[in-house]
Amino acid sequence: MAVNTTSASHTPRAATRQAGAPPQLRAIRVHQQRIIKTVILTVTSLFLGIPPLSMLIFTLRHPLSGRWSLDPWKAIFTADGSALGAxxxxxxxxxxxxxxxxxxxxxxxxxxxxxxxxxxxxxxxxxxxxxxxxxxxxxxxxxxxxxxxxxxxxxxxxxxxxxxxxxxxxxxxxxxxxxxxxxxxxxxxxxxxxxxxxxxxxxxxxxxxxxxxxxxxxxxxxxxxxxxxxxxxxxxxxxxxxxxxxxxxxxxxxxxxxxxxxxxxxxxxxxxxxxxxxxxxxxxxxxxxxxxxxxxxxxxx
Amino acid sequence: MTATMYQESPAVAGMSHVPAAAGPSASSQPSITARHRKQLGTFAVSMPFFAYTACFLLAPTLIVIFGAFQSSQGGFTITNFRKLVEPNTISAFATSLLVSFTSALIGAIVGAAAAYALTIGTQPNGMLRRVISAMSSVLAQFGGVMLAFAFIATIGINGVGTMLIRQLTGQTVNPNWLSSLPGLVTVYSYFQIPLMIIIFLPAVDSIRPQWREATENLGGTTWQYWTKIAGPMLLPRFISALLLLFANAFSAYATAAALFSQRSILVPLMIQGAMRNEMDPNQQGFAQVLAFAMIVIVAIVMLLSHALEKRAGRWQ
CATH class of the missing domain: 1.10.3720.10 (MetI-like)
Incomplete structure (x- = not known):
């Protein structure tokens, strides 16, 4: 019992609810862990996901004129780059x-x-x-x-x-x-x-x-x-x-x-x-x- | 690809005892001639493999090493190494080491955190985990020209990110940022983080939830758990992975070559320059000397990493 109260004192919400109840304590820790998990994974996936996404947008939108078109993809799949002068x-x-x-x-x-x-x-x-x-x-x-x-x-x-x-x-x-x-x-x-x-x-x-x-x-x-x-x-x-x-x-x-x-x-x-x-x-x-x-x-x- | 390698290595180590145990029973009572024939057969089958690696792996390495000690007349010399202490070369090595170390550190920390996050509350065969580790094994190999294009499309002069920032905040991103050191470190981190996720997942998997529960039952706090139990357990494998990432970045050539077309600020780019000017008598053996120095550095780093991995193995 004493053990549980000491560790509960580090998580105030556990203390207010039901001091020293292991299942609650675990639930809170799991909840916190889930937040940490979501934050870490979101930030990492953003860093890894943005460059490929930018590549896609870059191919669709002409960087200088700002015109959206499928031309680069057409050029690849029709094997004819003359429309883009390539x-x-x-x-x-x-x-x-x-x-x-x-x-x-x-x-x-x-x-x-x-x-x-x-x-x-x-x-x-x-x-x-x-x-x-x-x-x-x-x-x-x-x-x-x-x-x-x-x-x-x-x-x-x-x-x-x-x-x-x-x-x-x-x-x-x-x-x-x-x-x-x-x-x-x-x-x-x-x-x-x-x-x-x-x-x-x-x-x-x-x-x-x-x-x-x-x-x-x-x-x-x-x-x-x-x-x-x-x-x-x-x-x-x-x-x-x-x-x-x-x-x-x-x-x-x-x-x-x-x-x-x-x-x-x-x-x-x-x-x-x-x-x-x-x-x-x-x-x-x-x-x-x-x-x-x-x-x-x-x-x- | 590196993916499958590191993922499977524990399994490989675990299983390798099986055939050894079964070995003696296979050759129950061979007569001497039969054993000789067997050895001859083994020799004949393994010959092509060793001959091939001798031609295309051993020979190039020896050419590099001998070339580093060869004078323009063909005799033995160590004067080639004098070019190694010229300010240009030293600064290229310093930049290479700095970029490799920084990107390895960022990759190791972020990758380890992501690997840990992947193991929280998910099954080993959970969907999220499988998707992320499969993606990581693709991205860990996503280097070279294509990676350079990805970042040029993101924050190059006409990159999507550059445009977005200009429209949203009105500020212009320095168009040369990608070819600055922080830019290079960012680009390198892009393949270091996924690599770390793949290497480090088995390590975080080896941590058992029971240890955490035991700590709690004995009155330990989260801080104590991380500094006294999980930290020391993971540290050798973390440093070993960090060294692997370092070697990975240090030997990377293609990405940098695609980003910088002219400047030789990294050792691999300097080797490229030296190879192109091989006819210049002033450059005698320079590419070989640089390559030799790279072999030495990477070999030291890999040996250290291997030793630490072995040490970590004692805990498992």
Missing amino acids: DLSTLWSGLGISLGLCMATVVIMLLLLVPVMVIAHIRSKRLERIIEWVATLPLTIPAIVLVVGLGPIYRWLSTDVLSSNPIWLCFAYAILVMPYAFRALTVGLNSIDVLTLCETARSLGASWARVFFRVLLPNLWQSMLSASFISISVVLGEYTVASLLGRMNLQVALYQLGQSNSQISTAMSLLALLFGVLLLVSIDLISGAMRRSKENNQPCL
Whole structure:
């Protein structure tokens, strides 16, 4: 009892109502917390919400004449910027290159990571730890630093081995997306019992190739999908490597277009942002589905 | 994306013991040749991964490090580092550190408060919480050119906010505000706050309501609860997250590059300038030296953050 009165004295309203009644006290604290919660979340969402909203208004209202129109959006969806005096060809080539880069990067990333992660998961704890260290290393080495070292490599690649086609940026991008993809795949590997699946399939006479393609991959596809989505959204937003190596991609094109027509480039950025939201929401849904299937704990053999 | 990484890491750590325990039973009684074949198989499968990372991760890093110590004739030298103590470079480093630290501090405090607010009175799978954490993982990656456009549209010369302020109060916002330091810190905070929300949510989740109730039952006040119980529990993880945010801002290039086209006031922008003037003999190894210094700083910060995270893990 004494305990309750001391703590009640800090909240005068509790004292007046019913001194030292724990449920009331809690109710008041919960009420206060709810106010604090609303204030914090409102202020944060305002700060985070205003710039995208401004982007939308900016694309609809011409900044100099103050005229409202849908022209920038029309220009994007009809692929014809002549009404606004803008040449959109750079934008389309940048977008095309970035989409190609997404596909190439995802393929390289899956080919590199999935087999080695599966085998390390089954066979060697130590190898798994080494792979984790290597795969998360790009977080410690900033892209701007990596680009300094990649410069000579790409100079050599473009003159002696391949070409200066921007699609070869996929080699560098596979490194940039590695930490994110690695985490997504790790979650998938840990959510199924790889070892039991392998032993069962092997003792039933399946070859390793069969185990990998017919047993493990069907159980890992969700995490492979979310690793791919993460990689796509990283590649679509990449600017540092492409611009410093002098290659074209979506962000470089957006930057160049921004110098001549800021409305169209802002509209395109908003679309890219929406696409990013779409990708990440699907990842959220996928991981939700993975959680549920793990709770049911029935890996489909 | 960083989202999924940090969110899932506790789960990863928790589960990693399972396969280790099951490991020995897998290779029940292997003959020597079978074990050799197994090792050979593991080696063959992991080879491409290590070869690839050697080419595109290890090699660039080594090129940076060797380049930093290489003279124009190709021999070993440390004279390249002399450019590191020139007033220009020092001021770029100071600005970079200042902007990174301030934006990390703002991001960490606001983000931690928001993460805490998200856990009050909601279920772990509540709608509001899921929406905000999904949005945060998008916005934490929303950097570069597009972020610069967002802020130019908001308070650039012809920004919506600028117009609104002019019409409502009659005052004109300084058109160069975005390229000033407070402006840059504001822009950086835009991706730091969501990142902090994602990193810090698991930490606030680990606080149990029972501790609060226990404090109350023992006669503790809210102040005592925060300074004696929740504060010390959260502090290591808060500082670890703060350091991560710092490294994140320190290595950011694209946003600043899109906002400042000419001036090299930050280290990454200086690297850009040095890369463009690589043919200038005066600039020998300068980009590499700057990049090397960045690696050192980021590595120290990440190691500290990792150590603190480990320390925090002891409580869980």
